[in-house]
Amino acid sequence: MSLSIEQKLNQKLEKIFQELELDAKFAFVKPSDRPDLSDFQCNGALALAKTLHKNPREIAGNIAEQLKADADIAAVSVDGPGFINISLQNGFIGALADSIAQDERFGCEKSASPSKVVMDFGGPNVAKALHVGHLRSAVVGESIRRIEQFVGNEVVSDVHFGDWGTPMGMIIAEIIRQDGNLDKVETYDVAAISAFYKQANIRCKEDEIAKEIARQITADLQNGNPEYRKAWKYLRDVSVADVKKIYAELDAHFDLWLGESDAHAACGEVIKLAQEKRLSEVDEGATIVRLPETNKPMPPVILVKSDGGVGYQVTDIATIKMRVEDLHADEIIYVVDKRQTLHFEQVFQVAQMLGIADNVKLTHIGFGTVNGTDGKPFKTRDGGVMNLEDLIELSKEKVRQSMPKPGEVEGYGADEIEKLVSQIALGAIKFQDLKNNIGSGYVFELEDFAKFDGKTGPYIQYAIARINSILRKAKAQNLEEGDIVIENDDERSLALKLLQFGNIIFRAHEEKEPSVITDYAYTLAQNFSNFYNTCPIMTAQTAEIAASRLKLARLVRDMLKQLLYLLGIEAPEAMLKA
């Protein structure tokens, strides 16, 4: 199994650092900031100079001297205050590229000690259509799920449906208010249920009494009222069915479709445990757990509300308990809005106090909100939030306009065209979201989700489609792959880029940051575009060059497809243009 090129160079450096009795912590390279001077650089000498009180150039010189002896390295120089610039032999680059070209993991090893990771993302609610706010959780969550899986972890994803809170009581109350009873509940579809919820929402905002009724119904529902339970089950089932459709379209995969309600029994255990450990107390009618005061405001966690119902703090704690006991999770990753940071800090802390999270790593990946141009969470002109389905359709329509009509291109009927439209539109939407750092929110520009130029999903899909086209032609002419030979700059930088794959995956996994992959996929596709323009394959000067370039192109195609897969994006075989 081969290593990424950085790992290879790091190993060489580590050996030298050890021989020179230098701290190997600084024995690492990064792609050069000055590509005009070198392929990679090591700044270790600068860092070491501080602690050793030595001249950085002298330290760098000693390291460089040793590196020069390495046959894989073409040139080493010490520049500026003590940068070590390293350039590689073309033969070395070609050989490494050859080795990853025959490996479906491109030289990226799986984790030696895989762990069981439970992922919690999606977080849809009963009776609420998914809107743009749900896009990030689904898209980011799915990407991280695939990255974790790729590095070798066993991942179980759970949608964690919002089906146990006050909104449930609000809907039921509203239906009773309008119908007099719950007899007609099972005749309502999602749209009707959603309409009830909207009306309930307005009513409860204006009317304290209505709110009180809703709260009481919620508590009764949770505590087992059979009539409410029956209606609730129907509402929940209808909502789940609806939401499944859109997650399927987004290609977000959930192994479990559990909700807050599934933690209800465990909630009781958590409450009991807290009492036994004397961690809970009753305050203003509610059962709470107080948290140690720090410089941060830490409001107490409410286990049981004063009306006897449970809120999402307990259900989340109880869910941790279940995930540890039933699923044997080593790590639980939550991909949830950044605004929930305090909530998760509280929940994690109580889980630890209760001793139910002793052997599990709890991670909240808080993503920034999708904002409007005013910097506030995105709203449509009428003040509502944009439906996810509407957003997707909008992007699709834009793609459709640039497409040939069904039948115009051989082999592309209505179904094939529509499939293509969907792949491209969703590629654009997901990439648009994923290219932003998770933590920082981004401004939602409607047009951006229907843009296909520049740093976009379709740009990468297009690169793949062009390579596919070459591969078809090569096959027709019986051109076969041969050893990779680096004979010009564009081939060289493309190959060097390809060799970073393992390192990129490692970073994306470590930082839980899909934008590391979008960046890499984009620059790789960019490197390929240069190669495409300057390095003809079918009309290359010699058969050897053609064979080498063919392998490079195929490798780029396979890698880009893999990268897109890790982003949850499909790669069409071809891209058609009207």
Next chain:
RNA sequence: GCGCUCUUAGCUCAGCCGGAUAGAGCAACAGCCUUCUAAGCUGUGGGUCGGGCGUUCGAAUCGCCCAGAGCGCGCCA
């Protein structure tokens, strides 16, 4: 009030456990299709990295102060 996050090109964002000339996309302008898909490529212009002080041989990056923005702070989720 307390706490968290943020302020980089006209716009949207990278870069941030200190290092060489601060990058990309979009937008603007100028070029490139008898040659593997122009959803592409090449080039040009565009920045006192919010302001100030400090630490350092060296600061967009670390610390402090100020200004501005967003978010969060017990019975919604």
